[in-house]
Amino acid sequence: MRNFWTACGHQHLTRNERGWLVPSPDYWRLWLQRPEMALVPESCREEERLHKALLETPLMQVAPAKLQAFKDDDARENYELFLRFRDDVERAGSLESAYMGWIQSGNIQLPPLFIDVVVQAIVSHLLTDADDAWVWRAAELLFRRQRITLEGGRVLAGDSDTLDALQATGGLGEMGRLLIEGGAPLKAVDVKVLHPDNAERYFAQREGLGRYAFMLDLTHELHNELPHGLILSMVNARSGLKSLSIVLARWVQHFLGVAVSIEPVQKVDDPAWRWHVGLDVTATALLNDLYQGIELDAKRQQQLISLFKLRFDNPQDMRADVQGKPVYLGLAMNAQGLLKLKPQNLLLNLPLASQV
Structure with missing residues (x-):
């Protein structure tokens, strides 16, 4: 480990x-x-x-x-x-x-x-056998509140408490806070987006402010429609959304004993939509409205970070009335740009054939 x-x-x-x-x-x-x-x-x-x-x-x-x-x-x-x-x-x-x-x-x-x-x-x-920095960083979403930033077309998640502390103290603790209050200029703390060039530095961090000082790119894959109905996918090989999908699937398997696969999707285009689970309070409200056919205004649409499609490897693990149907998941930030994922929602709200 x-x-x-x-x-x-x-x-x-x-x-x-x-x-x-x-x-x-x-x-x-x-x-x-x-x-x-x-x-x-x-x-x-x-x-x-x-x-x-x-x-x-x-x-x-x-x-x-x-x-x-x-x-x-x-x-x-x-x-x-x-x-x-x-x-x-x-x-x-x-x-x-x-x-x-x-x-x-x-x-x-x-x-x-x-x-x-x-x-x-x-x-x-x-994650005992996981050696991927993106998977470990995505796992932080299950227990650390994130601040979402939109920058250059990218969706970046940073640890909220860490970013607030860095802004207040310049990363220098109470002394930094006193210097800032006294008007002394401090060198800006460099918060990095997790990247292949710094992945090992992510693993080298221990406890303290630097432990959660890496941002995670949650930008979706880009899909360009070409002539003749073809779609070109521009894949982000280090997608935080894909990494989060891996963590959530392991979470479900560990607690509920059922194997599932989860993949990020850009939209739900399913006339037979039967089941959904919000991964946070804001996403739950958004998905409920979408399910009922309520149109979201532009401001609420911008709060939606991603949708996911969850499928049970064995449909027999699902309730009989929804067997074989996908379960749609949603991830969203609140009006203040904060995301607090609630992993318990996946344990309480999936359509299981029998409760564990």
Whole structure:
């Protein structure tokens, strides 16, 4: 496995008989070292004692009275959330079982950070045999919000938090922020689009701001219609959309146990359109309107990044009334140019013959 994304703890997980991921004690110790949980000079004595005890015995039960003794309300809440998360996963037996329980409940009681870190760890194991930088970068869309930029006819996705931090600090942290506020000129941080020339540099990045500083080209293939009805396809060999299709297909196979193929398409021209799934909130609304024949205005059309066609390798895995029909997927940015992909939509909304 590629030795990055270590902050999500994938290196402290083992596989059970189903291939799902089971935490080791070191997985929970890593959580205790996160900024939200790590001790600070202001930590009270009760917090210090509990933190030390949990590092020694990560699965120890904690009485509510121990948390009530904390002097800091934020620290108390962080521990409550961590212990709820830990206990959910341990009861479920694996990260995947816990994740399915959360999304099926429709009432997730944990902050998005917890869910995103779990998704990142699962995706890390899905890509164990992947050696393609575009596939790994596309996988970031499953757990990192993206800012979409239209530049020279290209659709580029950049990590939203990273771009915001670079803009605010010039990549120099708090010192950079102070310099910018003081009016000092800073050299612009160079954010690169992932390219064959820098693919190895992408893999060389570890944790920190540079880890998510590569943009992904999500531009569609170009199709030119020629005389006599022929169509010439100008293929982008390093398409982020194709790479995302690979990741999403593995995601479905891993959780649902069904093999699917996914390919990006420019439009849905199917009078027998029967099923669709939005990969984010905006795409769900757009596809619902398109399905009902509602015409989209130009502004909403521009929010649609791509459509995809999903097919089940075995039609018997589908519901009888839609067997053999394609499932159309949509990917879109919101009015602010942000994309937050919801990978759980593929697990909850596909027309399966039987629910897993």
